[in-house]
Amino acid sequence: MTAIQLQDLTLGYERHPAIHHLTGVFEQGSLTAVVGPNGAGKSTLLKGLMGLLPPLAGQITWHVGVAKFAAYLPQQAELEIDFPITVEEVASLGLWQQIGWFRGINQLLRTKVAESLAKVGLSGFARREVNSLSGGQFQRLLFARLLLQEAQVILLDEPFTAIDQRTTTDLLNLITSLYQQGHTIIVVLHDLTQVKQYFPSTLLLARETIAWGPTTTVLTTANLARAQVIQEAWDEQAPICGRRAS
Amino acid sequence: MNIWDLAVQPFVEFMFMRRALIGTTALALGYAPLGVFLLLRRMSLMGDAISHAILPGVALGFLLCGMSLPALSLGGLLAGLAVALAAGAMARLTILREDASLAVFYLISLSLGVLLVSLKGSNVDLLHLLFGSILALDNNSLLLLASVTTITLPVLAIIYRPLVIECFDPVFLRTIRGGGSAIHLIFLSLVVLNLVSGFQALGTLMAMGLMMLPAATARLWARSLDGMIATAIPVAVMAVYIGLLLSYHMDLPSGPAIILTSGGILMLSLLIAPYQGLFKRLLTHTHLEG
Numbered sequence: 001m002t003a004i005q006l007q008d009l010t011l012g013y014e015r016h017p018a019i020h021h022l023t024g025v026f027e028q029g030s031l032t033a034v035v036g037p038n039g040a041g042k043s044t045l046l047k048g049l050m051g052l053l054p055p056l057a058g059q060i061t062w063h064v065g066v067a068k069f070a071a072y073l074p075q076q077a078e079l080e081i082d083f084p085i086t087v088e089e090v091a092s093l094g095l096w097q098q099i100g101w102f103r104g105i106n107q108l109l110r111t112k113v114a115e116s117l118a119k120v121g122l123s124g125f126a127r128r129e130v131n132s133l134s135g136g137q138f139q140r141l142l143f144a145r146l147l148l149q150e151a152q153v154i155l156l157d158e159p160f161t162a163i164d165q166r167t168t169t170d171l172l173n174l175i176t177s178l179y180q181q182g183h184t185i186i187v188v189l190h191d192l193t194q195v196k197q198y199f200p201s202t203l204l205l206a207r208e209t210i211a212w213g214p215t216t217t218v219l220t221t222a223n224l225a226r227a228q229v230i231q232e233a234w235d236e237q238a239p240i241c242g243r244r245a246s
Numbered sequence: 247m248n249i250w251d252l253a254v255q256p257f258v259e260f261m262f263m264r265r266a267l268i269g270t271t272a273l274a275l276g277y278a279p280l281g282v283f284l285l286l287r288r289m290s291l292m293g294d295a296i297s298h299a300i301l302p303g304v305a306l307g308f309l310l311c312g313m314s315l316p317a318l319s320l321g322g323l324l325a326g327l328a329v330a331l332a333a334g335a336m337a338r339l340t341i342l343r344e345d346a347s348l349a350v351f352y353l354i355s356l357s358l359g360v361l362l363v364s365l366k367g368s369n370v371d372l373l374h375l376l377f378g379s380i381l382a383l384d385n386n387s388l389l390l391l392a393s394v395t396t397i398t399l400p401v402l403a404i405i406y407r408p409l410v411i412e413c414f415d416p417v418f419l420r421t422i423r424g425g426g427s428a429i430h431l432i433f434l435s436l437v438v439l440n441l442v443s444g445f446q447a448l449g450t451l452m453a454m455g456l457m458m459l460p461a462a463t464a465r466l467w468a469r470s471l472d473g474m475i476a477t478a479i480p481v482a483v484m485a486v487y488i489g490l491l492l493s494y495h496m497d498l499p500s501g502p503a504i505i506l507t508s509g510g511i512l513m514l515s516l517l518i519a520p521y522q523g524l525f526k527r528l529l530t531h532t533h534l535e536g
Contacts, residue, residue: 050421072421083286083414084471093411096422101407129469149422 002063003028003153003184004049009058011041011048017056018044019205024212026186028063028152031179033195033215034188036205037231042188045205046072046155049186069097071151073142075158081131081138088126090141091117094148116147121170136167143171147178154178156187160194172198192219206230256494265383266447266490266500272391273444274456274482276398279475280437281461281482286471287413290458291348292330292434297441297454298352299329301359304375304445309366315386319442322450326438329355359450378449378501380490387446394443398436405429410471448501455505456482463512466519481511 002025009022019041026032034042047053049060050072071094091113092105099105105113117123120140125133133141139159146154156175160168176198179185189195195202195215202218204210206227211218256263284293303325304318311317329351336351337344363372383391402409408429411419420426437457444453464477489504496503517524 052417052420069422072417074417078417079415080286080288080413084469084474085410085414086470090414093415093418096411096424101404101424 001028002026003030005059005061005063007059007061009048009060010056011044011053012056013044013053015056017207019207020057021208022058024203024209026184027201028184029179029182030201031175031185031199032187032201032203033199034186034203034205035190035192035195035219036210036227039234040205040227040231041207042205043075043157046074046157046186046188049155069149069151070153070155071146071149072155073146073157073159075161083130085130086126087117087122087128087130087133087141088113090130091144091148094145097149112148113144116144117141119147119174120144135162136164139163139171140167143174147174151183153184154186156185158188158190160189160191168194195219207234252495253491256491262381262383263490263494265388266380267487269383269388269391269447270380270456270486270490270504271483272388272395273440273447274460274486275479276395276436276440277444277453277457278460278464278478278482279402280398280440281457281459282464282471282474282478283409283413283433284437284457285461285465286474290454291345292333293437293441293454293457295333295348295352295355296326296330296434296438297445297450298359299355300326300438300441300445301375301450302355302362304450305359305362308371308375309362313371315390315446318446319390322442322445323438325355326442327435330434330438374449375445376449376451377499378445378447378452380447380500380504381493383447390443391447394439398440401432401436405432409433448504452501452505455508456485459505459508459512460485463508463515466512466515482508485511 004026006022006024010017010020012018012020022045034045036042044053048055050070092099092109094116095105095109095113098109114123114126117126120143122137122140122144125137125141130138130141143159159171163171172194175185175187187199189199196219199215201213202215203212204218204223204227207230210227210230211220211223257267281293284290300322303321303323305321306325307314307317307319307321333344333347333351336342336347340347342350359375360372363375408419408424411422411424412426412429412433416426419429440457441450441453444456447453448456460478460482461474463481464474468474468477485508486504489507490500492498492507493500493503
């Protein structure tokens with residue numbers, strides 16, 4: 001069953017496309033890695049899927065049965081880590097759908113928060129301030145918040161950049177268990193070893209789809225070379241082309 | 247001179263001192279929490295730009311209607327909102343970053359304001375608008391100050407949760423559809439409203455001081471957001487009270503006296519605050535060496 005369908009999707013900034021003519025589907029319950037050269041438009045695709053960036057052309061269709069709200073973890077830089085807020089409070093933000101603007105956090109929800117902190121290995125950190133956390137611990141915390149969102153669809157943008165090996169392994173295992181529970185997960189990654197080991201499906205992107213399908217058939221030497229060539233030939237200032245998707 | 251004469255007598259004896267104390271205390275209640283959020287959102291400069299922008303609006307009101315409180319306030323409100331929005335738009339639509347757009351706007355506003363006042367008024371009028379005339383608050387001004395604080399605190403309480411998320415992780419607020427830019431606009435409007443109500447008491451140039459200095463002081467004393475707000479309010483009230491006394495006994499202009507008092511409290515906190523104070527650092531250092 002289809003979770004998200006892309007139809008001739010073009011996304012970009014200030015009318016210049018960053019990726020164009022994407023057509024395909026993310027199946028419900030699939031675990032897809034999005035890979036490609038630097039600047040291939042991987043983050044742009046996630047922003048588009050989240051509705052943070054309106055399509056220049058084409059369509060994104062979210063299918064019925066997929067929860068309306070997706071959980072999204074952007075690259076870390078955009079957070080204000082000096083804000084005086086505790087680990088427990090940040091994780092609790094994931095409860096937004098239940099608590100909204102005014103409702104309090106009852107004992108049941110409090111237990112859920114504690115459980116999710118335990119799952120990411122942050123038990124005992126609840127009262128710590130976030131600016132006292134290491135990079136790896138902070139990323140674990142954001143995963144705890146993500147777990148509490150209980151979203152059917154989960155989008156992660158380079159979640160392991162500058163994160164220690166042990167945290168990366170823990171979080172990859174967490175992603176795998178979410179996949180086994182039936183979540184639809186899309187992760188932007190650059191480590192191909194991780195992709196081959198953990199991700200059944202891969203979308204290889206270089207401003208357009210190079211290959212999309214089972215990881216073993218996508219990550220071939222020929223495909224990777226082609227992605228590199230297309231990326232290097234890209235003209236930043238090119239106007240939107242008139243080509244139609246086949 | 248005993249402590250009664252020093253600290254209480256002026257307020258017992260003079261109506262204008264009582265008015266000044268009540269008015270500025272009302273201001274301080276709203277200013278302190280707003281300042282904490284401005285500080286944490288790294289928007290001190292935005293606050294500065296807005297407070298300067300109020301001047302030409304006020305001046306225009308002055309030019310058209312003389313020293314009429316409604317005209318001055320309305321002018322200030324419109325100008326403040328206009329600059330807040332324009333600076334945001336300029337940063338989004340041009341290559342100029344937000345700090346540059348803000349600097350541009352507040353320099354233009356200040357010059358325009360001074361020019362407009364000098365067209366009609368005297369230097370005394372200009373000084374009053376720039377630095378306030380706290381000792382001349384009448385019933386209407388007190389009512390305005392009290393109303394604005396009465397509006398500010400509940401609104402802040404209502405938007406508190408999304409505002410915190412907006413400060414900490416704005417992208418997250420957008421992905422959970424928590425009302426991203428609306429929250430920002432409501433918050434900015436509160437800042438403008440408060441700076442407008444404060445200009446008469448503290449002056450357009452001084453008002454920001456009562457917002458930012460107690461907030462910065464609170465950051466040194468408190469670890470949590472609640473703690474910061476709970477610290478900033480008494481600090482602001484204390485600054486207002488001591489500042490007024492200084493201004494009375496030493497015959498100083500009251501606006502600057504209040505802001506300098508806040509500054510003094512901040513400096514003292516830099517030395518002795520438990521969280522990040524200088525003494526604490528020195529002690530910790532010795533401890534590590536030992």
